Structure formats: C-alpha cells, structure tokens
Amino acid sequence: xxxxxxxxxETAASADVSEEIIEGRGEPKTPEEVAFLNALHQRKVILExxxxxxxxxxxxxxxxxxxxxxxxxxxxxxxxxxxxxxLKDFQKRNGFPTPEYVTRNQIDKARAETGDQxxxxxxxxxxxxxxxxxxxxxxxxxxKNALLYNAAQTTKPWALKDWAAKHVQEQQQERTEFLKxxxxxxxxxxxxxxxxxxxxxxxxxxxxxxxxxxYLAAVSMGGKFKVSPEQAKEFSGKLQESVYKQSFDERxxxxxxxxxxxxxxxxxxxxxxxxxxxxxxxxQRRNPQPVREQKQEQKLARGRSR
Numbered sequence: 001x002x003x004x005x006x007x008x009x010e011t012a013a014s015a016d017v018s019e020e021i022i023e024g025r026g027e028p029k030t031p032e033e034v035a036f037l038n039a040l041h042q043r044k045v046i047l048e049x050x051x052x053x054x055x056x057x058x059x060x061x062x063x064x065x066x067x068x069x070x071x072x073x074x075x076x077x078x079x080x081x082x083x084x085x086x087l088k089d090f091q092k093r094n095g096f097p098t099p100e101y102v103t104r105n106q107i108d109k110a111r112a113e114t115g116d117q118x119x120x121x122x123x124x125x126x127x128x129x130x131x132x133x134x135x136x137x138x139x140x141x142x143x144k145n146a147l148l149y150n151a152a153q154t155t156k157p158w159a160l161k162d163w164a165a166k167h168v169q170e171q172q173q174e175r176t177e178f179l180k181x182x183x184x185x186x187x188x189x190x191x192x193x194x195x196x197x198x199x200x201x202x203x204x205x206x207x208x209x210x211x212x213x214x215y216l217a218a219v220s221m222g223g224k225f226k227v228s229p230e231q232a233k234e235f236s237g238k239l240q241e242s243v244y245k246q247s248f249d250e251r252x253x254x255x256x257x258x259x260x261x262x263x264x265x266x267x268x269x270x271x272x273x274x275x276x277x278x279x280x281x282x283x284q285r286r287n288p289q290p291v292r293e294q295k296q297e298q299k300l301a302r303g304r305s306r
Contacts, residue, residue, distance in 0.1 A: 031143040035130035038145065039259040042086050043243060046262065049089050050236050056088040057215045057225070058232040065225040066092075067218045070099035073151065073164040074106040075171065080216065081266035083129040087148070090127045096152040101127075102160065103148060110163040118160050124153040198223025199280060206234040208242055208265050213272020220277060239265070 049055040056066040070079040070087035079087055091099045102110075104120065111118040126147035135142050151157040180187045198221035201214050211231075218225035227235075243262050246255040258264070 031145055034128070034145045035143050036259060038128050038130050039263060041128075042082060043259060043262050046082070046085055046089060047240060047243060049093075050239060053232075053236075054089075054092060055085065055236075056092060057085065057212060058236070059227040059229055063226055063228065065215055065218070065227055067215070067223065067225055068099055069219055069222075070101065072102060072106075072148070073100045073161060074102050074110075074167055076168050078220075079129065080220075081270055082263045083131070084216070084219065085266070086129065087127065091150060094150070094152075096150045098151065100151040100161070101148040102151060102154075102164065103146060106164075107149065107154060107160065110160050110167075114159060114163050116156055116159040116163075118154055118156045118163075120149055121153055121155055124149065200224040200226055201276070203227040203231045206231050206238060208235065208239045209268040210272055211235045212266060212269035213276060216269055216273035217276035217280075220273060221280065 046055065050058075059065060066088065068088070070084050070091070071077065072079075087101060088099050090096075104126070107118060107120060110116070126149050128145055128147055130143065130145045132141045133144055134140070151160055154160050176187075198218065200223055201218045203211060203214055203226065205211055205214070211227075215225045217223075242265060244257055245261075246257055249256055
C-alpha cells in the first residue's frame with residue numbers, strides 16, 4: 001500500500017473533520033465514515049472561504065486566480081478537484097508559501113535517508129484528503145484517506161524539498177529501468193520539449209461546473225485564469241445555492257443537503273477541464289507555428305548571449 005494512504009480512521013477523525021455533530025454516529029470507524037465527515041468539513045471550510053472571497057479559484061487583486069498546483073513533492077502527485085481547492089485553501093489560511101505536501105511516512109523516510117533533523121513542528125495538524133482507488137484483486141473501488149502536511153509545517157522544509165526532488169528523480173529512473181526490462185534496452189522514455197508558459201484562460205461562464213472546469217484547466221496546463229470580480233461574485237452565489245440545495249430522501253423521509261455535492265460539482269468540472277485541455281492541444285497541433293517561432297527565438301537569444 002502506498003504511503004499516500006497513511007493513517008487510520010480514528011487518527012483522521014481527530015485530526016481534521018467537521019465539528020458538526022451527526023446524531024447517532026459517534027467516532028468514525030471505517031474509511032467511508034471518515035470520508036463522509038471530511039466531506040462535511042471540506043464543504044464548511046471551502047464555502048466559508050468562498051463567502052470571504054479568499055478561495056484560490058476567485059480573482060485576486062490583479063484579476064487572476066491562484067493557479068499554482070497542489071502537489072505531493074515526494075511522489076509528484078498532482079491533486080485535482082475538491083482536494084485541490086481544499087489543499088490550496090489550507091495553505092492560504094495558514095500563510096504557507098507554497099501548496100507543497102508530504103505524508104508523515106515521507107517525512108520519516110526523508111529524515112532516515114538524509115540524517116537531517118526533519119520533523120513535524122510542534123502542535124502542527126495534518127489536513128485530510130479522501131479519494132477512491134480500484135482494488136487490483138477484486139476490481140472494486142475502495143475508499144482511502146490520506147493525512148498530509150504542508151512542507152512549511154516541518155522543521156527543515158528546504159532539506160525536505162531537496163530530498164523530495166532527489167526521491168522523485170530516483171523513482172523516475174527506477175520506472176525507466178523497469179520498462180527497459182519489459183521492452184528492451186532500446187526503450188527510451190518520453191522526453192517532452194522545453195515547456196513554455198501555459199495559456200491564459202478567460203472566464204466565459206459563471207456556472208459552477210464550467211467556471212471550475214476553466215480554472216482546473218488553467219492549473220493543469222500551468223496557465224492563468226482571468227476572471228472579473230463580478231464573475232467571481234456571481235459564481236460564488238451559484239455555487240453556494242447548488243451545494244446547499246435540499247432534496248427529498250425517501251429513505252430518511254425528509255429533505256436534506258448532499259454532503260458530497262461539492263465533490264460531485266468538482267468531478268463534473270474535471271470533465272469540462274479535460275475537454276478544454278483537449279481543445280487546446282488540438283489547436284496547438286493545427287497551428288504549431290507559434291511554437292516553432294518561440295523555439296527559434298530561444299535559439300537566437302542563446303546565440304546573442306555568447
């Protein structure tokens with residue numbers, strides 16, 4: 001099991017769950033119960049930041065949203081959807097400089113391998129992200145929860161980052177060696193060309209799924225998301241209305257809100273994001289000239305610097 005799946009239900013519940021009291025539940029004992037309470041907590045925290053105008057997907061003073069990706073620096077996992085919003089909000093609330101995260105196991109491994117005194121700072125609490133993985137044996141989807149710490153919550157974030165960069169490089173090398181064994185020594189890993197800045201995406205819809213889809217695409221492509229204060233305000237109102245909309249539950253015999261509605265909206269936004277990225281790549285294939293011109297300009301710049 002990956003060290004990304006660190007922690008048990010009791011630890012996750014005490015570390016980062018909603019303060020809302022759910023009648024008859026008591027302490028969560030299964031990964032599903034932890035995920036349920038975490039969904040309530042995420043909804044509470046994210047919508048609070050939405051009301052305050054501080055959620056990263058809203059426009060900043062310069063008219064652009066914060067599109068820096070949230071990443072586990074020890075294995076290069078990029079977080080998406082509601083986890084992305086949640087982790088970036090956690091960073092912003094606590095004044096951490098970057099949305100870079102690791103698990104406790106990874107911190108322990110960094111300390112053991114480097115000999116540096118890399119520990120979690122006193123009284124620092126983790127943040128929980130919930131996700132599902134497919135069981136390779138049964139083929140069923142299983143609920144998992146991971147406890148993450150921002151790099152700034154450790155005693156030596158610079159040493160942790162140095163170790164993480166080396167660790168990711170070693171993992172990539174191990175993967176390359178494995179593939180060479182599978183496909184022969186002539187196998188060569190894909191090496192992308194020099195990556196320039198991503199595109200600037202202008203907000204064209206305040207519908208939650210489409211708005212967040214555009215934002216997620218900008219994050220994924222390393223670009224910018226331009227949005228006006230008016231658009232951000234309209235989006236905020238629509239998202240709150242959608243998340244808190246009640247529906248009748250025949251099993252319970254009453255109306256209630258869906259604690260997973262925010263996650264479902266972000267999943268739909270993920271589909272929008274994929275469409276935007278696909279269209280952008282298709283456009284780049286149809287019109288590759290700007291890329292060639294950029295590379296030519298880079299060559300000219302290198303020539304002039306000699």
